[in-house]
Structures are given as C-alpha cells and as structure tokens.
Amino acid sequence: MRTPHPPSDPLTLPIRLSTLANVEVHFRPETESRLQELAARTGRAPDDLIEDAMAGYPQELARNALCTTLRSLPNISRRIRQPTARCR
Numbered sequence: 001m002r003t004p005h006p007p008s009d010p011l012t013l014p015i016r017l018s019t020l021a022n023v024e025v026h027f028r029p030e031t032e033s034r035l036q037e038l039a040a041r042t043g044r045a046p047d048d049l050i051e052d053a054m055a056g057y058p059q060e061l062a063r064n065a066l067c068t069t070l071r072s073l074p075n076i077s078r079r080i081r082q083p084t085a086r087c088r
Contacts, residue, residue, distance in 0.1 A: 025050070035049065035050070
C-alpha cells in the first residue's frame with residue numbers, strides 16, 4: 001500500500017520539534033553586554049531571553065517574506081496593501 005504524499009503547502013506540514021542539548025553560543029562582547037543589561041533590567045535569565053528570541057525568529061522571517069512579496073506587487077489594490085503598514 002502506498003503512503004500518501006505530504007501536503008505541498010508548507011503551512012500545512014506537521015510541526016517537528018527539535019531539542020538541542022548543551023549548545024554553547026558565542027556572542028560579540030557588545031551583544032553579550034546588551035544581553036546582560038536586558039537580563040538585569042527585566043529580571044529574567046539570559047538563557048530565557050535567548051530562548052524567547054529564537055522561538056519568535058521563524059515567525060519574524062515569515063512576516064518579512066510576506067511583506068517583501070506584498071511590496072513587490074505594484075498593481076495590487078490599496079485595500080489589499082493596507083496590512084503592509086505593519087511591515088518595516
């Protein structure tokens with residue numbers, strides 16, 4: 001019996017969670033300093049701040065790709081382009 005092919009739409013693909021254990025990340029001194037300042041100001045551990053930033057990174061990439069695509073469509077109506085106001 002043949003296994004059905006997964007959907008071709010990337011938004012419908014199953015989510016695969018990865019766990020990296022014992023990963024060491026090296027930052028430039030100025031980045032490390034800003035991270036430590038933010039951790040002190042917020043009362044959160046630097047590791048938690050990095051984890052939150054990495055968790056949001058794929059969504060940020062997808063949003064930027066959408067904004068870039070919308071900007072490249074010059075003949076699209078103003079009503080449809082309105083959401084791009086949130087694009088940087």
